[in-house]
Amino acid sequence: MSGQAKKKIVKEIKVDVEKCIGCRACEVACSGFHASPKYSSFNPARSRIRVVLDLPSDVYVPLRAGEYTAAECTGRQTFRINGKNYSECSFCPASCPSRDLFKEPDSGLPLKCDMCEDEKIPMCVQVCRPGALTYEEREEERDDEPTPGEVEIGLQALLHRHGAQKVKDTFARLSQGE
């Protein structure tokens, strides 16, 4: 059952692919901001934005990590835009089993863009000198439904990979040490 519609601030990052020069400053800034402690490491593999080079089209596509999906999609589409072919995966922001993108390199757990939480302007936008990324806020009526947080998404991935019993046993064992 959906909740009551409420006014919410919708945060949006617009991408102008033609302005992206592939400098990857956005990846470095995002990974540093989300390191623990903050800025203690800069590892693009941990970034929630990745700049993908679509080889057939010779274009850089900055992608922000979206939803985790336990199953890869079955179809493959090709989009033809302005005379160039783009694979479906070029624009897909999912953390999915068929590629390494948007997975924490050590644990394999999914990464998801959190819009830098309380930061006024997201870090990737702040460092994008060519202006390929721009930030906008607008008010929208939205159903007041909770969206899964980082812990919930990580647990979902662990459950899918290891099964409920193993996760429960491990959690019980770790909790005893607290």
Ligand code: SF4
């Ligand atoms: S910082 Fe901007 S120009 Fe550089 S790779 Fe990222 S999106 Fe592209």
Ligand code: SF4
């Ligand atoms: S908005 Fe923040 S969390 Fe999302 S990709 Fe940009 S820097 Fe990373």
